[in-house]
Amino acid sequence: xxxxxxxxxxxxxxxxxxxxxxxxxxxxxxxxxxxxxxxxxxxxxxxxxxxxxxxxxxxxxxxxxxxxxxxxxxxxxxxxxxxxxxxxxxxxxxxxxxxxxxxxxxxxxxxxxxxxxxxxxxxxxxxxxxxxxxxxxxxxxxxxxxxxxxxxxxxxxxxxxxxxxxxxxxxxxxxxxxxxxxxxxxxxxx
Numbered sequence: 001x002x003x004x005x006x007x008x009x010x011x012x013x014x015x016x017x018x019x020x021x022x023x024x025x026x027x028x029x030x031x032x033x034x035x036x037x038x039x040x041x042x043x044x045x046x047x048x049x050x051x052x053x054x055x056x057x058x059x060x061x062x063x064x065x066x067x068x069x070x071x072x073x074x075x076x077x078x079x080x081x082x083x084x085x086x087x088x089x090x091x092x093x094x095x096x097x098x099x100x101x102x103x104x105x106x107x108x109x110x111x112x113x114x115x116x117x118x119x120x121x122x123x124x125x126x127x128x129x130x131x132x133x134x135x136x137x138x139x140x141x142x143x144x145x146x147x148x149x150x151x152x153x154x155x156x157x158x159x160x161x162x163x164x165x166x167x168x169x170x171x172x173x174x175x176x177x178x179x180x181x182x183x184x185x186x187x188x189x190x
């Protein structure tokens with residue numbers, strides 16, 4: 001009760017939880033840690049729970065979802081994209097046919113792009129575009145391929161990528177940008 005009142009002034013006595021629910025680390029963080037520390041402790045508990053799901057339900061569709069959630073927790077909440085990337089890679093290796101694999105493959109491409117591993121990013125984005133042509137992010141994936149080629153100064157490949165985008169999506173949301181890039185490449189590199 002004392003712990004509750006410290007964090008919530010209007011707390012009322014409730015059902016007492018058994019002592020084994022809280023580990024000593026969790027109690028220490030909850031009583032003396034900052035709000036961010038408490039949130040992180042809960043996120044790590046969630047990751048541990050999702051890992052248990054992966055271990056127990058390897059053959060079902062729950063494991064893919066659990067790995068995707070682990071990746072999201074690491075990348076978006078804990079700001080650790082390397083560990084998120086590992087979870088996405090595990091998801092793609094063991095559960096490639098799941099709906100979570102669609103998101104994981106796109107996020108793997110984004111990870112490689114952020115890390116400036118352009119050849120790997122191109123490979124991931126091309127695989128995404130090829131495997132999931134009806135996904136709403138296909139246009140973004142196609143432009144990411146072109147961007148990777150621009151970053152490596154492979155202007156002939158970038159030109160091909162932009163033209164491929166324009167042939168498949170002439171009125172797409174990035175068509176004006178792609179046309180401008182084609183014109184720029186033709187003007188300054190041909």
